[in-house]
Amino acid sequence: MPQFFLNKRLIILLISIILLVALIGYSIRERGHLSKPEQFLKDVVGFGQTIISVPANSVRDFFGSISDIQHTYTENKKLKARIDQLSQLSSEVSILKDDNDKLRKILDKKDDLSAYTTIQATVIARNPDQWYEHIIINKGKTSGIKENMAVITSEGFVGKVKSVSALYSTVELLSAVNPKNRISAALIGDQKKAIYGTIEGYDQSEKVLLLKGIPYDLKIKKGVSVFTSGLADIFPKGLPIGTVEKLVPDENGLTQTAYVKPAADFYDIEHVMVVKSSVDKGMTDINGGGQ
Known part of the structure; x- marks a missing residue:
């Protein structure tokens, strides 16, 4: 009896294996249509994949967007730093170009002053409270600078050396408020003759130098050049001071x-030349006197 049941179970197992193999063979063969169970199973699996893939793709897109934002932020930060560097570089190039132009003008001016000994210097300090009074330059006694030497830029005469140390000098500008700061000047009048006067003071409101002592009956056209006269043997002759804007009668009428x-330009002074005559006759004190 037990042997019968054992054989029966064996027969059922073999039949099941044969059916399973048949089903597998039937399912894997090429055919144009799926069976109903296969279609149902495929739909169930597809629906499950959809449910899983939608949030998974959303999460992936979300973190992908965060990554893109971070990447964009990093790139923008780098670009901003690059723009700042380019802006700074552009500013430095502009400053160097302006400095180079001023130095070239100084060198060109030096050729025009071949009759004089010139010492090139750079402005290193300027007091904001006395902007139109004094400047400090980087040349002193060791470079041959002496008191009362004329100081010019590429445009014209700006002042005189007031005090000197071994390495530095203080320059008093023509625009300084100092009644003793007088400069002997000359210009050519309508009669083609020299007219002399003295630069005495600076009008802050008009931004002009005051050339005083011109005879009342002389006519001077606007735009006539004014230059150092050289009469006192302190400043070289012919250093440009400026041009006449207008004439104003003095109170005495004479x-x-x-x-x-x-x-x-007294406001913007960076590079200067200290000038003296080729034959140094000695520097005398100009306080109270003309040059």
């Missing part, structure tokens, strides 16, 4: 004052 537009 003389006139010419408003002279400075040839040099």
Whole structure:
């Protein structure tokens, strides 16, 4: 009896294996249509994949967007740093170009002053409270600088050396408020003759130098050049000071004052030349006297 049941189970197992193999063979063969069970199973699996893939893709897209934003932020940060560097570089190039142009003008001016000994210097300090009074340059006694030497830019005469140390000098500008700061000047009048006067002061409101002592009966056209006269043997002759803007009668009625537009820009001074005659006759104190 037990042997019968054992054989029966064996027969059922073999039949099941044969059916399974038949089903597998039937399912894997090529055919144009799926069976109903296969279609159902495929639909169930596809629906499950859809349910899983939608949030999975959303999560993937979300973190992908965060990654893109981070990448964009990093790139923008790099680009901004690059733009800042280019802006700074452009500013430095502009400053160097302006500095180079001023130095070239100084060198060109030096050729025009071949009759004089010139010492090139750079402005290193300027007091904001006395902007139109003094400048400090990087040359002193060791470079041959002495008091009362004339100081010019590429445009024209700006002042005189007031004090000197071994390595530095202080320059008093023509625009300084100092009644003792007088410069002997000359210009050519309508009669083609030299007219002399003295630069005495600076009008801050008009931004002009005051050329005083011109005879009342002389006529001077606007735009006539004013230059150092060289009469006192302190400043070289012919250094440009400026051009006449207008004439104003003095209170006494005997003389006139010419408003002279400075040839040099007293506000923007970076490079200068200290000038003395080729034959140094000695520097005398100009306080109270003309040059």
